[in-house]
Each structure stands twice: as C-alpha cells, then as structure tokens.
Amino acid sequence: IEAKDVLQEVVDVALECKTCLTDIVKFESCYLDKDLHVISNKLTITLKAREAAGVFDRQSNSALDFALARNLWRVRVSKLLEGLTKPTIGQIQNYLKEGLLMNISPKDHYRQKLMELNRIGSQWADVAKKVVLDSGALSLDKVFELIAEGENLPVYLEKELKSLRARSMLYCICRKPYDEKAMIACYQCDEWYHIDCVKLLSAPEIYICAACKPQAEESSTPQNVDGGRTNAEFLEPKTPSPKHTNSRKKLRKAEPGLAQKMLAIANNSSVFDCSSGIDNLWWHNRKPFRRAAKKRTVLDSLCPFIYTQQ
Incomplete structure (x- = not known):
C-alpha cells in the first residue's frame, strides 16, 4: 500500500509537470512581444522543474526543447538587429528561413522586423542591379545618390554597393x-x-x-634631330664649283647693306621703345614738387633782419 501511494504521488507530480510544460509551451508559441525577459524566465523555471521532477516524458520534453529553440532564435535575431554592425541581406534571409521551419508566427515582432529589412534591402538591390546593367544610361549624379541611399540603409549590401561603385567609373x-x-x-x-x-x-x-x-x-623629336645631326657629321663635304663661289660672293656683298639697314631700323625702334619706356617710368615715378621750408605766417622773429626805409 505504501509503495502504491508513493507511485501515485510520482504520477501526480509527473502530471503536474506535464501540465506546466504544456502551458509554458503554449504561452511561448503565442508570445509575440519584443521583450524576451518574461518568456526566458518562464522557460528557465520550467527547465529546472523538469530536471527536479526526475520524470521522463518524451512528448513533453520534445515540446519544451522546441520552445527553447524558438526562444533562442528570437535572442539571436535580437542580437543581430541591435549589434554595432549592420546585418547583411544574407543573414536576414537565413534567419527568415529558420523562423519559417520553426513555425514562428508571422505576427512575431522579430520575424516582422526581418521581413521589413528584407523588403527594403531587396527593393534597393533590384534597382541597383538594373543600374549596373544599363550601360551608362543613368547619369553619374543619380548613381551617386543611389550609392548614398544604399549606404544609409539598415541593411548592408556589399555586393551591390561594390558593383555600383564600379559602375560610377567611366x-x-x-x-x-x-x-x-x-x-x-x-x-x-x-x-x-x-x-x-x-x-x-x-x-x-x-x-x-x-x-x-x-x-x-615631342619626346621622340629631339632624338630624331640628334640622329640627323649625327648622320650629317659622317657625310663627306663637297667642294663647290667656281660659279657657286662667285654667286656667293655677290650675295655676301649685297647682303651686308640690307642686313645693316634692318639692324639699324631694329636698333632705332628698340632705342625709341626704350626711351619711351624710360620716359613713362620717370613720368609715373616722379615726385611732386614740395617746399623745402615751411611758409612762415608770423614774421615777428625776422623783424631785426628786415631793412625798412624810413
């Protein structure tokens, strides 16, 4: 009879534990709030109670483990969204797939947040891909505006930003x-x-x-000139004929007169230009005439030196 009573007590405790586990699992599946402290505390108490009860129930244990995994998913998403670095579009999509497999409610706060970020990032990424493939149709100022918009998004799209920066190079x-x-x-x-x-x-x-x-x-022309000079140095000089020498002498006699005239004209013009330039310089830099001594208004001090005829 005593063993039967003890066994009955164990069964009652197991039933109470199962009921508690079922209630906590239902509460967790319906929990949609941002604050995770409430559900985390209840799941922790339930886990300790199961270990203290010492009763193994496969169905209840699997349900509790599943609830713990769902809550862990929320915690990981919360750390991702509140971290110092922006989440990538790949991370967001991976968490959305995991949440879908875990039957996370579409009304859950963290799943809604991930869906919103995925929508924003996907829309901008689609526009960026079209601009990258437009063969330069969009102007550069619009491309830079699109890059700035992508950098200010709450989602980090590394591949698309890199492609747009390459697109801005013409x-x-x-x-x-x-x-x-x-x-x-x-x-x-x-x-x-x-x-x-x-x-x-x-x-x-x-x-x-x-x-x-x-x-x-320009860099090649000096080399060509030097090459021509060096080639000319190796040419053998030829003696001119007497006719050429006579004509050259006549030209030399006639040339000095013309050259002297041109030189005289150039010298005269340069002298006139120089003199006119000096005159202008003197005219601009001349000093105004000033009195060396101040004009006296009172002549009493000079009275002894003034000769007056009486």
Whole structure:
C-alpha cells in the first residue's frame, strides 16, 4: 500500500509537470512581444522543474526543447538587429528561413522586423542591379545618390554597393562604365579603351592613346634631330664649283647693306621703345614738387633782419 501511494504521488507530480510544460509551451508559441525577459524566465523555471521532477516524458520534453529553440532564435535575431554592425541581406534571409521551419508566427515582432529589412534591402538591390546593367544610361549624379541611399540603409549590401561603385567609373572615349567588351590599356596613362571605339582591328602589344601621342611625338623629336645631326657629321663635304663661289660672293656683298639697314631700323625702334619706356617710368615715378621750408605766417622773429626805409 505504501509503495502504491508513493507511485501515485510520482504520477501526480509527473502530471503536474506535464501540465506546466504544456502551458509554458503554449504561452511561448503565442508570445509575440519584443521583450524576451518574461518568456526566458518562464522557460528557465520550467527547465529546472523538469530536471527536479526526475520524470521522463518524451512528448513533453520534445515540446519544451522546441520552445527553447524558438526562444533562442528570437535572442539571436535580437542580437543581430541591435549589434554595432549592420546585418547583411544574407543573414536576414537565413534567419527568415529558420523562423519559417520553426513555425514562428508571422505576427512575431522579430520575424516582422526581418521581413521589413528584407523588403527594403531587396527593393534597393533590384534597382541597383538594373543600374549596373544599363550601360551608362543613368547619369553619374543619380548613381551617386543611389550609392548614398544604399549606404544609409539598415541593411548592408556589399555586393551591390561594390558593383555600383564600379559602375560610377567611366572609361574610354565613349565615357561608359565597364562592360564585358574587349578593352585595351594605354601604355603611358593606363586609361582603358574599347577596341571598337579606337577602331583597332586587333589588340597590339603596345598601345598609346590619342591623348598621349602628342607627348610621345615631342619626346621622340629631339632624338630624331640628334640622329640627323649625327648622320650629317659622317657625310663627306663637297667642294663647290667656281660659279657657286662667285654667286656667293655677290650675295655676301649685297647682303651686308640690307642686313645693316634692318639692324639699324631694329636698333632705332628698340632705342625709341626704350626711351619711351624710360620716359613713362620717370613720368609715373616722379615726385611732386614740395617746399623745402615751411611758409612762415608770423614774421615777428625776422623783424631785426628786415631793412625798412624810413
């Protein structure tokens, strides 16, 4: 009889524990609030009571474990949303999948928050993908506005932001963003050009763009001049014929007169210019005439030196 009474007491305790577990599991499944302290405390008390009861009930234990896992999901989502770094769109979508498998209610605070962030991030990502593939149709100022909008979102979209920043870089003479067309880089300025835009049939080993070609020609002209001089040094001089010498003598006799006239004219003009320039300089820098001594208004002190005829 005593053993039967003890067994009855154990059964009663097990039933009470099962009832408590069932109530806590139902409360947890219906809990939709942001504050997790209430449900966490109740689940902790229930877990301790199950261990103290010493009764194994497979159904009740599995239900309690499932409730604990659901609550742990809420705690992890709360830490993700309240962390110092922004959650990525991949993290948000992974937590949404886990919540769907755990039968988290669509009215749950944390699931609604994840769904809202997923909607905001997905909408912006769709717009960003269209802009990346528009071949430069959207103006740069609009692209920069879209980048700033993406940086201010509560969701971090690394891939889309990186693609938009690459889209804002313009190349070639067509000033278009990078696409998958064949391109070639200038050997001097490292600017990229489409092979079709620069009208090349094939990619050469060394390509210099039109903007760098004048610089290349300037750098190459002194070398050509020096090369011409060096080649001229090795040429054998030829003795001119008498006719050429006579004509040169006549030219030399006639040239000094013309050269002297031109030199005289140039000297006269330079002298006149110089004199006119000096005159202008003197005129602008002249000092005004001033009295060396102040004019006396009272002449009493000079009375002994003034001779007056009486």
